[in-house]
Amino acid sequence: MKFAVIVFPGSNCDLDMYHAIKDELGEEVDYVWHDSTDLSKYDGILVPGGFSYGDYLRCGAIAQTSAIMAEVKKAAEAGKPVLGVCNGFQILTEAGLLPGVLLRNKNLKFMCHTVGLKVENADTIFTNQYTAGQKIRIPIAHGEGNYYCDDETYEKMKANNQIVFTYEGDFNGSRNNIAGIINERGNVLGMMPHPERAVSDLIGGSDGLLLFKSIVKQWRESHVTHA
Numbered sequence: 471m472k473f474a475v476i477v478f479p480g481s482n483c484d485l486d487m488y489h490a491i492k493d494e495l496g497e498e499v500d501y502v503w504h505d506s507t508d509l510s511k512y513d514g515i516l517v518p519g520g521f522s523y524g525d526y527l528r529c530g531a532i533a534q535t536s537a538i539m540a541e542v543k544k545a546a547e548a549g550k551p552v553l554g555v556c557n558g559f560q561i562l563t564e565a566g567l568l569p570g571v572l573l574r575n576k577n578l579k580f581m582c583h584t585v586g587l588k589v590e591n592a593d594t595i596f597t598n599q600y601t602a603g604q605k606i607r608i609p610i611a612h613g614e615g616n617y618y619c620d621d622e623t624y625e626k627m628k629a630n631n632q633i634v635f636t637y638e639g640d641f642n643g644s645r646n647n648i649a650g651i652i653n654e655r656g657n658v659l660g661m662m663p664h665p666e667r668a669v670s671d672l673i674g675g676s677d678g679l680l681l682f683k684s685i686v687k688q689w690r691e692s693h694v695t696h697a
């Protein structure tokens with residue numbers, strides 16, 4: 471499986487994402503600069519964290535106007551897996567690929583530590599290697615991770631099982647402790663915690679690796695060729 475890691479000016483988790491895919495997962499991966507206009511050769515799209523365009527205007531607001539985002543939308547429409555982590559999640563909401571918005575943390579501080587998460591939906595292409603209700607530990611590192619959406623959107627997401635991860639506690643003010651959501655079709659996931667920073671026990675935990683393994687498992691199963 472071949473992944474693209476999208477790089478914007480100010481991305482800083484692109485290296486971690488690349489390392490997770492290449493060295494820990496053992497799959498193919500390229501960095502793709504934000505002005506590229508072709509993602510057709512990639513099977514999975516990863517939008518990493520960071521401070522794209524210095525977080526000016528709003529986190530992700532400038533990045534979502536980049537040329538590459540038209541390609542990311544095309545990939546999403548084609549049903550390819552698209553994962554946005556942290557600033558990547560913010561970019562995907564700004565681009566309209568996911569509902570809601572990420573506000574300043576309720577304590578107005580940048581928060582950087584490992585948190586407990588609950589896997590709310592283990593029946594997605596991103597979470598099939600977890601079990602429903604599983605408790606995992608993944609690092610967060612954000613100033614604007616306070617997820618907000620209106621009541622109607624929340625009810626709709628809940629009914630469609632689009633809430634994939636919740637925090638084990640109220641860390642940043644997110645509505646109903648939402649940490650990660652998926653689109654209606656189920657191929658675009660945005661999450662504030664960083665699975666790419668939890669891919670080896672050497673760096674404090676490997677609970678994030680199962681997310682990447684889930685993507686590959688689903689992709690392999692749907693691309694089986696029978697001789």
Ligand SMILES: NC(=O)CC[C@H](N)C(=O)O
Binds near residue numbers: 483519520555
């Ligand atoms: N690690 C990140 O991606 C940070 C995202 C964004 N710059 C924030 O502070 O919320």
